[in-house]
Amino acid sequence: SIFGGLGCKVELINPAKSLLSFLDAEISEALGYHLRNMSVRCRHEEHFSHIEAHDDHVITYLDSGKKIKSDIFLWANGRTGNTDKLNIGAVGLVANKRGQLEVDEHYRTSVPNIYAAGDVIGYPALASAAYDQGREASNAIFNKDAFHTLGEFPTGIYTIPEISTIGMNERELSEQKIPYEVGKAYFRNIARAQITGDEVGMLKLIFHFDTLEILGIHCFGDQASEILHIGQAIMNQKGGGNTLRYFLNTTFNYPTMAEAYKVAALDGINRVF
Structure with a gap:
């Protein structure tokens, strides 16, 4: 997304079925949509075979028989522990x-x-x-x-737009047969986002259908990693403090991005019966 944001045309070769498949599917799909708008073309379920280097370009060959000509080839293979020279x-x-x-x-x-x-x-x-x-x-x-055992931690992914998430996603909850509902707030409907011009994004709250306990928070858009911390604090509350009702009953400063929690909570509670 950084290269796309700089105006480069990017071909992303992805061995998986979707981008960042550990994310909530809706967030992953939103990222793919906005990457396409930045001239980033994602080729899913493709595998790199070999490259052919030339003085002014590189040709990348895929196992599927496709080939791609580009100025630069960037291989991203994750991180490894720096232990090889420690004996x-x-x-x-x-x-x-x-x-x-x-x-x-x-x-x-x-x-x-x-x-x-x-x-x-x-x-x-x-x-x-x-x-x-x-x-x-x-x-x-x-x-x-x-000493205390570390609990659930948030994930921040600094793509353009930014992504942050904590807790379970819809796929995981469905697999475990946990009854849940979803509340959403689209940034385009939040006054602060309209003022700053950062209207691309969404806050998604996933909560237990019966108890209203917040089970997962997924955010996509500008300052997503900062916005997530508000919900993370509520998820960590004990003794019934982790509940959607906190956002329903709390008055937030206006205009702020924190207001998205109120909007998402109202959207979610309207689906409960």
């Missing part, structure tokens, strides 16, 4: 094929006096999570009473 075998550690180490719930590796945190232990491989993992690993070593 970890000398202390009895073995990394997986991506250079990552397995840890227990206290971030202890297979060697009891060695701990690991951050990208080197794999999922979620987020800077925000790594910060807290490192702190809790230190607590596990030096201050066991202060």
Whole structure:
């Protein structure tokens, strides 16, 4: 999306059936739509075969027989743990094929006096999570009473437009046969978005049909990662505090993007009977 935003025509070769398939399907589809508007063409379920380099261009060959001519070829293969030069075998550690180490719930590796945190232990491989993992690993070593298991964490994807999500999506809830309903607020209907001109986007609240407990929050658009934190705070409330009614009964500043929660909550409660 960054290259598309700079005016480049982009061919995205994606082995999966959809973009970022772990996302809520509606959010993934919205991203694909806006990428197309930025001249990013997504080729799903395609696999790279080989490339042919020339002085002024590159030809990419796909397993399906297609070939693509471009100025630049960018290969994105994810992240690996930076362990290959640490000689970890000398202390009895073995990394997986991506250079990552397995840890227990206290971030202890297979060697009891060695701990690991951050990208080197794999999922979620987020800077925000790594910060807290490192702190809790230190607590596990030096201050066991202060240690606590990290709960659900948000995901921020800094595409254009931005995406952020926490909790379960519709597919996961349907697979588990959990009754749910959805409330949505489109940014084009939010006064603050109209004022700033950032009208592309949506806030989606997924909540339990019977209890109104918020089960997932999915946001797409400008400042999505910031907007999500409001809902995250409510999802973390105990003793019945995690409920859609918080947004129904709370008055938000106007005009703000936080108002989207009120709009989405009203949209959702109107579907409950």
